[in-house]
Amino acid sequence: MTKLAGKVALVTGAGRGIGRAVAMKLASEGARVFVNDLDAAPMQDVMQAIGDAGGEAAGLAGSVTGEGFADELVGGALDALGGLDIIVNNAGYIWNSTIQNQTDEQIAAMLDVHAGAPIRILRAAQPHFRERFRAESAAGRRVVRKVVNISSMAAVYGMPAAVSYAAGKGAVVGMTNGLAREWGRLQVTVNSVAFGYIETRLTQRFGDTAHPTIEVEGRAHKVGFPEEQQEDLTRLIPLQRLGTAEDAANGVYLFCIPESDYITGQTLVVGGGLTTG
Ligand SMILES: NC(=O)c1ccc[n+]([C@@H]2O[C@H](COP(=O)([O-])OP(=O)(O)OC[C@H]3O[C@@H](n4cnc5c(N)ncnc54)[C@H](O)[C@@H]3O)[C@@H](O)[C@H]2O)c1
Numbered sequence: 001m002t003k004l005a006g007k008v009a010l011v012t013g014a015g016r017g018i019g020r021a022v023a024m025k026l027a028s029e030g031a032r033v034f035v036n037d038l039d040a041a042p043m044q045d046v047m048q049a050i051g052d053a054g055g056e057a058a059g060l061a062g063s064v065t066g067e068g069f070a071d072e073l074v075g076g077a078l079d080a081l082g083g084l085d086i087i088v089n090n091a092g093y094i095w096n097s098t099i100q101n102q103t104d105e106q107i108a109a110m111l112d113v114h115a116g117a118p119i120r121i122l123r124a125a126q127p128h129f130r131e132r133f134r135a136e137s138a139a140g141r142r143v144v145r146k147v148v149n150i151s152s153m154a155a156v157y158g159m160p161a162a163v164s165y166a167a168g169k170g171a172v173v174g175m176t177n178g179l180a181r182e183w184g185r186l187q188v189t190v191n192s193v194a195f196g197y198i199e200t201r202l203t204q205r206f207g208d209t210a211h212p213t214i215e216v217e218g219r220a221h222k223v224g225f226p227e228e229q230q231e232d233l234t235r236l237i238p239l240q241r242l243g244t245a246e247d248a249a250n251g252v253y254l255f256c257i258p259e260s261d262y263i264t265g266q267t268l269v270v271g272g273g274l275t276t277g
Pocket of ligand 1 (some may be wrong): 093
């Protein structure tokens with residue numbers, strides 16, 4: 001099946017976890033994929049994996065929060081792959097603590113990586129989307145382009161010790177709804193996918209060992225759940241398991257295919273039926 005043949009997709013944070021699975025899924029359906037990640041090595045790895053599977057990928061490493069990076073990213077995709085039809089704003093991470101311990105830097109970082117950077121990327125893509133819409137409508141063709149912004153159940157249902165993360169992910173929903181109305185006339189659908197608990201390095205389980213950390217831009221952040229807590233959590237999920245990165249990617253994929261051409265301004269929760277943060 002190649003439902004996305006002829007399309008070019010841009011996926012941020014595609015070096016690992018959900019973003020990697022999204023890039024692989026879109027490529028497996030025929031899209032040429034422009035990948036991005038903060039870390040160059042895993043980004044090169046996903047490009048290689050797409051190529052090995054018979055697909056085509058190019059990429060640009062760097063932080064989506066970097067000054068001027070949004071323009072570089074969109075320009076890079078257009079230069080390398082000659083178009084842009086799908087944008088998946090996925091890059092993100094957790095920097096959690098109770099509110100009394102949140103620093104100004106932490107608040108700004110969580111709002112910027114999850115909301116500011118996607119807005120700048122979409123702003124950078126607007127001239128291309130407008131120009132393509134004008135050319136296609138003048139030729140009597142309707143071509144629907146797609147934006148999928150990654151949110152979280154933390155935004156929909158709340159999550160303790162994650163106030164800035166949840167605020168950033170909540171802003172994703174507001175931005176999605178606003179842009180869906182603004183870009184409908186350009187035939188661009190804008191939707192968001194809010195994940196529950198998906199198995200990636202952010203949700204890794206740990207036993208008696210020290211709390212695992214990930215490094216993002218030179219700073220270590222605690223991630224994961226103690227085994228017992230993860231077992232309790234799994235019991236609360238109606239489908240009785242955490243999602244895989246592929247489950248998550250399938251949710252994003254639904255908003256990228258022609259069957260969703262008349263769906264915009266929606267938030268899809270992919271959480272195994274869980275209705276609490
Ligand atoms: N895993 C979950 O349960 C879960 C739940 C809800 C939402 N999410 C969201 O899904 C998205 C993907 O998370 P994941 O679980 O796959 O995490 P992950 O850590 O496995 O992968 C995220 C990737 O994004 C990259 N990244 C982080 N900051 C970046 C930046 N500033 N610029 C470019 N790349 C950057 C990382 O290097 C990493 O490769 C994130 O936005 C996350 O908040 C995840």
